[in-house]
Amino acid sequence: MAQARAPRADAVRNRKKILDAAREQITLNGPDTGMDEIAAAAGVAVGTLYRHFPTKTDLVAAVQAEYSGRVAADVEAARQRAADGSPAFDEITAFLARVVEATATNHAVKAAARTLGAHAVDADAEHRALTALADLITTATADGDLHPDVTVDDIYLLISAAPTDHPPTHRARWLTLVLTGLTTHTR
Missing domain, CATH: 1.10.357.10 (Tetracycline Repressor, domain 2)
Incomplete structure (x- = not known):
């Protein structure tokens, strides 16, 4: 069985930026903060956010x-x-x-x-x-x-x-x- 590849460095960075932005935006704006706002705060495209976190x-x-x-x-x-x-x-x-x-x-x-x-x-x-x-x-x-x-x-x-x-x-x-x-x- 082939060994799984480690995630690319940019994917790891994007994931961290998304998590940090989610924590910050939800803290500032409450639980109803939208995924679009989180993506914008993370500086990533909404598609990138959804690739990491489908929901x-x-x-x-x-x-x-x-x-x-x-x-x-x-x-x-x-x-x-x-x-x-x-x-x-x-x-x-x-x-x-x-x-x-x-x-x-x-x-x-x-x-x-x-x-x-x-x-x-x-x-x-x-x-x-x-x-x-x-x-x-x-x-x-x-x-x-x-x-x-x-x-x-x-x-x-x-x-x-x-x-x-x-x-x-x-x-x-x-x-x-x-x-x-x-x-x-x-x-």
């Missing part, structure tokens, strides 16, 4: 999958920094702050995904994120900085309850309150 549902699902991949890479980098000596609790704190902010800016895309029924699941990214976060939790608990009963599910629950549709000052206050409940130290 808007496919496009929004790909944006969501890309987001999952970025979250996984972020928490893996946090785990590596903790392995290199950074306090694991500080890495969890910074990770939570980044995810809440990313989720806040990705809020419109999530709404579009719900509206369109675009349920992209990147099982590999989810597994990578879960594993890295579990490692960080284990390290922070062993360091005595995190309550010993905190789990990955708890962190996911906190992220899902974050006030992502509120202003940054409210999100920062929420994070301060949540972190107080996670740590074993008085801050």
